[in-house]
Amino acid sequence: MTERAKPTSAEHxxxxxxxxxxxxxxxxxxxxxxxxxxxxxxPSKAGPRGD
Known part of the structure; x- marks a missing residue:
């Protein structure tokens, strides 16, 4: 998950x-x-729910 956060942070x-x-x-x-x-x-807020 941190791999995805870095490019997103850079783009932001x-x-x-x-x-x-x-x-x-x-x-x-x-x-x-x-x-x-x-x-x-x-990041997209859609994803698996923890219900």
Whole structure:
């Protein structure tokens, strides 16, 4: 499970950085790309249930 978490964390960090750069430069497109990248990096909540 940790193997999957590392790429997700890296992608989330890249998205955060891209979003921040977009905000600093006033580039709405880059900011939106960063937000979208962060959303894609979130792990899926669907999975086996422990019931």
């Amino acid at each position: 960090a890249k998205g955060s950085l891209k979003e921040a750069i977009g905000k600093l430069t006033g580039d709405a497109r880059i900011e939106a790309e960063g937000k979208a990248q962060k959303r894609r990096a979130r």
